[in-house]
Amino acid sequence: MQSAAVRLLHGLPYARLDRLEALYTAVLAVIPSWWPGRIACMEVSLATVLAAALTGRRARWVLGARFLPDAAHAWTEVPGGAVGRDIGDAVDRPWMPVLAVP
Numbered sequence: 001m002q003s004a005a006v007r008l009l010h011g012l013p014y015a016r017l018d019r020l021e022a023l024y025t026a027v028l029a030v031i032p033s034w035w036p037g038r039i040a041c042m043e044v045s046l047a048t049v050l051a052a053a054l055t056g057r058r059a060r061w062v063l064g065a066r067f068l069p070d071a072a073h074a075w076t077e078v079p080g081g082a083v084g085r086d087i088g089d090a091v092d093r094p095w096m097p098v099l100a101v102p
Helices: 004-011 017-029 041-054
Strands: 060-066 071-078 081-083 096-101
Touching (some): 017 041
Antiparallel strands (some): 071 081
8 A cells, every 4th residue: 555645755746857857967966065974875865755755746766776886876867867877987887776766
């Protein structure tokens, strides 16, 4: 049985890719420089999904992996594309989605 929050998210239309890119940039801009901990791809991508939901749009939170060397990564995507996925050497060794929510 799905929770009310999940049912609500499924009813929202997907965000446009340009809007998702703007939300991703806004999330990166508000990361405090004084924070002693690590704020990495998982936190940034989840915050982007939540920001999209707060604006009445939906986006998928994707957790992925790749081999040689083993690595994990998180990004946000909509049917038009993804943000935060193609970082560093991701062109040579693409990420494989393992889990996408919702």
